[in-house]
Amino acid sequence: MDCIKAATLVIFKGSLWLHLFLLTICSSKLLYVVSVSLPSSGIFEPIEISPSVLPHYPYLGKTLPPMYPSFPKTYKPILSGKCPFNFSSISTIIEKTASDCSQLLAPLVANVICCPQFASSLHIFQAHFTKNSNLLVLQNTTMADHCFSDIVEVLGSKGANTSVCSFKPLNITGGSCPVNDVSTFEKIVNTTKLVNACSAIDPLKECCRSVCQPAIIEASFQISSSNVDVLNDCKGVVHSYLSRNLPLEAADSAFRILSACKVNKVCPLEFKQPDEVIKACRNVGGSSSWCCSSLNSYIAGVQRQMLITNRQAIICASVFGSMLRKGGVVTDVYELCDVDLKDFSLQVAYGEEAGCLLRSLPADVVYDNSSGFSFTCDLSDNIAAPWPSSSSIASFSLCAPEMSLPALPTSHTDEYPGCKGILLDMLIIVLALIIVPLND
Incomplete structure (x- = not known):
């Protein structure tokens, strides 16, 4: 089966506003597309990353300006004149x-x-x-x-x-x-x-x-x-x-x-002590609304820090889960509240589940005059976040055959039988991409 297994492309155009988030999984029998559309009314604003970095653009109906109208925005560098080097080399x-x-x-x-x-x-x-x-x-x-x-x-x-x-x-x-x-x-x-x-x-x-x-x-x-x-x-x-x-x-x-x-060996995110989450989730029973609301609010703050890779997300989920377990939370609140790996990375769309995990392999930011900035997201973003088995932060061995990953999501597979084989192929890709790092 000829299938494009890794075609998640996030394109930034305008003031870091998402115009397109498209995931295409194809086979000889199936084309499955997930897209994000902008609100039809009201002022569309991006997820706040930093008010000083992201300008607002309140004029709907008009063409959004590119992030850099004439990128690369060049000026003649003012060199010291004391470094004898030809940078064009x-x-x-x-x-x-x-x-x-x-x-x-x-x-x-x-x-x-x-x-x-x-x-x-x-x-x-x-x-x-x-x-x-x-x-x-x-x-x-x-x-x-x-x-x-x-x-x-x-x-x-x-x-x-x-x-x-x-x-x-x-x-x-x-x-x-x-x-x-x-x-x-x-x-x-x-x-x-x-x-x-x-x-x-x-x-x-x-x-x-x-x-x-x-x-x-x-x-x-x-x-x-x-x-x-x-x-x-x-x-x-x-x-x-x-x-x-x-x-x-x-x-x-x-x-x-x-x-x-x-x-990819460590989690780059900073986690403040999650006292409110622990309080809400320590004795969670049949009703989980308070727990999930507190958990989602906490993670929403964490995910604004940066874009991270799929492997970093696994480690981050374990680090945060261990903090919760240490505080007395024994229930798998990731499963209870539908927390995925992508939830630990920056959310790059508005009003939809469109988090982006970068691939663990070296990646680059790409710019062109028509589409703006773009980079490739990994297909493991809908994998459930792994709940740690204890409060201790275990060292990870993500090299086959020792490594193990959470199960892939099963949504849509019954509705679209052709997806089952594709999801298996996706898992193989993830297993190949998620590898144990060594110090540089």
Whole structure:
């Protein structure tokens, strides 16, 4: 059966307003479409993410303005003149980073899309800045300050906001790593093994049966002279060497996959103590309206923080569930109140269940003049949130065959028999995409 198994596309147009949320699942016998329509009357306003970020547009009947009327909203960057680097030599990476960190979306996708790509661009800059010398890093901290400032300025001139990330000029120096030149590096490290291990990373295997990650750690440990205190600094040197010896796109792909392994290991959301939810749900009986109202209100606040991936959602659901269990809630309130994984991620539509979970694999924000911003959502968004078996937060092993996922929803399958086989295919996809991360 020829079926498009992953075609959930969320398109932002206007002031971060959703114009289309379309899920298409097809087979030779069935085309099943779920769409979200705008209210026919009244002022349509987006889910409030931040009043300072999202302007209101109260004039119905008129064409909504694009988020950036002339995106990319460019201006000539004001460079320091003290960083001798031609940024056009890595223009493809600069453009990709600017898109992934676009002003209005950056705070919402920082953890999964923007900051991993910004980190990759710094590794690549570091290598290209020093490629005509024997050095692998910027040794002069003053030069690093100037160049880092110029990188931020160039990205800003293309509409990017990198302030959501925690990187500093120190990240493009060797820090305290005792090795920072090519000659010494190649005497200590089996560079053929290192480059081969990271030249073509399999995104479906690296986080579970990693090849590149151990090679980077081994090389970092070797040049650190077995000093664990400088191991992270030395990893930056190894990243620079890889950037020198891999094609531009291959290096960027490798760094993004390794970042995906890392960010999908933890829940990035912040949970305040859910006292009200515990009070409402601790002794929930036949009537669940008070409990579900309190639970949904709490989760509505959490989901405004950011867009998260399917794997992060599983961990977040377990973390929050463990907090509830610790407070004395023993009933599976996720099942009781129909809480799905998508409920922990930003809701990108108005008045409908249209939460978006990003894929666990590296993703990018895409922009075009006609449709605005877009990115791909994962099909696991209607999977029920897993209720933890105890109040302790267990470590996750999401690599097959140890991993297990909640059952897929059964709604529509009786009405549309052809969906059953499709949902099974969807589960296979989810199992393939949800993989255990390792530290970057």
